[in-house]
Amino acid sequence: MTATDPESDRWHYRPDHLVPLNPLFSWPPSPRAVWNWYRGAWLQITSLTLCMVMALVVYFAVLPPLESMQSFAFGWMFRIWLINMVAQTLVAGTLHWWLYIRKGQDMKTKFDRRDLTRNNGVFTFNNQVYDNIFWTLGSAMTVATVYQWIIWWAMANGFVATVTFAENPIWCFVWMAFIPMWSGLHFYWVHRLSHHPKLYKYVHAVHHRNVNVGPWSGISNHWYENILYFTTYFIHLIVPSHPLHLLFHNMFQQVSPILSHSGFEKLIVKESEAARSGDFFHQLHHRYFECNYGTSEIPFDRWFGTYHDGTAEATTRTRAFKKQMYTK
Ligand SMILES: [Zn+2]
Numbered sequence: 001m002t003a004t005d006p007e008s009d010r011w012h013y014r015p016d017h018l019v020p021l022n023p024l025f026s027w028p029p030s031p032r033a034v035w036n037w038y039r040g041a042w043l044q045i046t047s048l049t050l051c052m053v054m055a056l057v058v059y060f061a062v063l064p065p066l067e068s069m070q071s072f073a074f075g076w077m078f079r080i081w082l083i084n085m086v087a088q089t090l091v092a093g094t095l096h097w098w099l100y101i102r103k104g105q106d107m108k109t110k111f112d113r114r115d116l117t118r119n120n121g122v123f124t125f126n127n128q129v130y131d132n133i134f135w136t137l138g139s140a141m142t143v144a145t146v147y148q149w150i151i152w153w154a155m156a157n158g159f160v161a162t163v164t165f166a167e168n169p170i171w172c173f174v175w176m177a178f179i180p181m182w183s184g185l186h187f188y189w190v191h192r193l194s195h196h197p198k199l200y201k202y203v204h205a206v207h208h209r210n211v212n213v214g215p216w217s218g219i220s221n222h223w224y225e226n227i228l229y230f231t232t233y234f235i236h237l238i239v240p241s242h243p244l245h246l247l248f249h250n251m252f253q254q255v256s257p258i259l260s261h262s263g264f265e266k267l268i269v270k271e272s273e274a275a276r277s278g279d280f281f282h283q284l285h286h287r288y289f290e291c292n293y294g295t296s297e298i299p300f301d302r303w304f305g306t307y308h309d310g311t312a313e314a315t316t317r318t319r320a321f322k323k324q325m326y327t328k
């Protein structure tokens with residue numbers, strides 16, 4: 001990719017390489033690339049490691065005992081809702097403060113030139129940040145919490161199979177490693193469905209108000225979209241899981257979009273890179289809509305011809321696809 005590619009003029013910052021996809025699915029196989037991909041994802045501060053740490057903290061310090069969840073009672077149900085609200089507010093609030101209020105790293109690695117939108121009637125309360133907080137803490141956290149109540153209750157009563165670490169250590173690790181992939185697979189199809197013109201107009205458009213995204217945009221979704229999006233959790237009613245699997249899945253589904261929508265590729269604290277944050281892959285989806293529906297974890301977009309690699313050529317192709325999609 002060269003700097004003369006016209007796509008580079010459309011961004012304040014664009015990574016100097018093509019948007020990467022998980023090399024596990026590349027041919028010919030490259031074990032070194034796969035190792036680097038997973039090392040990059042699990043051995044530095046990324047959304048995966050952050051979500052794992054948060055899940056562990058919740059599991060050991062805050063989660064009510066499973067036996068207490070056998071019947072629907074206010075105490076534990078309130079606590080589950082609170083865990084979701086606090087985790088979301090802590091991560092999105094901190095990131096928003098650092099990047100957009102304190103402007104701690106100015107424009108370094110910021111994809112879009114523009115600041116978040118104020119005084120614009122497209123947004124609820126005429127303000128992008130208030131709009132996003134409202135849809136995230138109101139709609140998303142409510143739906144996610146209700147689904148989790150059902151699953152915890154089913155687990156506590158033994159209506160679904162659960163596993164313990166002592167009896168199934170290998171399964172525990174394998175299933176944990178697959179959760180991001182399951183999430184990516186589920187997300188790709190639910191997201192493609194949301195782009196059906198009818199569903200898009202009334203439902204998914206709420207998320208796409210955010211062409212220029214910020215941390216609070218991650219799961220700023222319409223009610224109906226959240227009802228679909230969080231069905232990903234019901235896999236734990238089928239696949240035998242440990243409570244930590246469900247907690248990690250919750251964090252991954254709710255907290256990692258905060259980072260992937262942060263609008264910045266990297267978090268820089270005191271001149272050095274503190275963490276990987278943003279995701280140019282999904283930033284391109286918000287700019288051009290009909291591309292990169294999934295995640296880079298499983299390359300569905302490459303397989304189904306909707307992959308945008310960050311070049312002007314891909315933008316031209318995406319615009320043509322969008323045109324034929326809406327003129328059918
Ligand atoms: Zn998005």
Ligand SMILES: [Zn+2]
Pocket residue numbers: 191195204208285
């Ligand atoms: Zn979309």
